[in-house]
Amino acid sequence: MKIVYHPLMRESYDHTPAGAPGRLETSVEILSKHPDYEFVEARPATEEEINRAHAPGHIKRVKADYDSTREDLLYQVATLAAGGAIMTAEIAVQGEPAFGLIRPPGHHASHSSYWGFCYYSNLALSLLALRTNGLIEFAFVLDFDLHVGDGTIDILGHDKQFIIHNPKGQGDDAYLADVQDALKKHPDVDIIAASAGFDQYERGWGGNLTTQAFHEIGRLMFEFAEEHCENRRYGLLEGGYNHEDLGKNILAFCEGLRGV
Numbered sequence: 220m221k222i223v224y225h226p227l228m229r230e231s232y233d234h235t236p237a238g239a240p241g242r243l244e245t246s247v248e249i250l251s252k253h254p255d256y257e258f259v260e261a262r263p264a265t266e267e268e269i270n271r272a273h274a275p276g277h278i279k280r281v282k283a284d285y286d287s288t289r290e291d292l293l294y295q296v297a298t299l300a301a302g303g304a305i306m307t308a309e310i311a312v313q314g315e316p317a318f319g320l321i322r323p324p325g326h327h328a329s330h331s332s333y334w335g336f337c338y339y340s341n342l343a344l345s346l347l348a349l350r351t352n353g354l355i356e357f358a359f360v361l362d363f364d365l366h367v368g369d370g371t372i373d374i375l376g377h378d379k380q381f382i383i384h385n386p387k388g389q390g391d392d393a394y395l396a397d398v399q400d401a402l403k404k405h406p407d408v409d410i411i412a413a414s415a416g417f418d419q420y421e422r423g424w425g426g427n428l429t430t431q432a433f434h435e436i437g438r439l440m441f442e443f444a445e446e447h448c449e450n451r452r453y454g455l456l457e458g459g460y461n462h463e464d465l466g467k468n469i470l471a472f473c474e475g476l477r478g479v
């Protein structure tokens with residue numbers, strides 16, 4: 220299974236928890252050593268691709284917004300995250316699972332504003348790229364981050380071709396039941412994509428889900444994709460701030476996503 224990533228994402232590009240030093244270390248360590256995962260290097264998104272979801276002037280604001288010692292690092296990494304998201308979707312639409320090990324996250328980036336450690340709407344950009352190229356019509360977005368993906372909703376929420384679901388539920392069982400219910404209601408899509416946040420983790424900010432629950436979410440997506448949308452499924456990293464366990468949780472999700 221392909222993991223889309225770029226070495227620049229390992230560097231701390233801003234002072235938010237998402238851009239913190241060391242955040243991706245365990246993920247890179249675990250996935251790069253695992254024989255069933257292959258790293259592919261993210262490319263930067265083009266301005267045309269970014270402008271599909273964002274207002275004129277948005278890119279300029281991201282370029283001007285930095286608190287890093289390297290003044291264009293944030294812009295570079297954000298552009299790679301957006302391009303990496305599109306690459307991840309392009310792999311998945313061929314029927315092969317893929318995961319975007321990317322940062323900064325994207326689900327709090329709206330059409331003309333951003334907050335919550337996000338800059339570009341990686342997930343919206345990835346789906347809009349597929350639709351623009353005639354590869355999909357309808358998509359299901361499962362956003363299992365602790366926080367509601369207000370940016371994704373702002374950009375895609377009024378478009379009938381995109382269904383966005385943020386599951387709720389205290390504890391693994393209630394949460395997974397909500398995911399299952401939502402999947403049952405929306406079988407007629409061409410692809411399923413996850414805003415994969417790991418901040419619901421029991422030893423994370425949300426204090427809610429176990430590692431096994433992330434595996435189950437991946438597995439439910441695998442089964443859904445197999446039955447309804449020609450095996451097309453992918454995930455993009457959003458939140459998740461327990462550095463030590465992030466790699467383990469991402470691996471659990473990816474194993475489920477590839478049907479293991």
Ligand SMILES: [Zn+2]
Nearest residue numbers: 364365366458
């Ligand atoms: Zn979050």
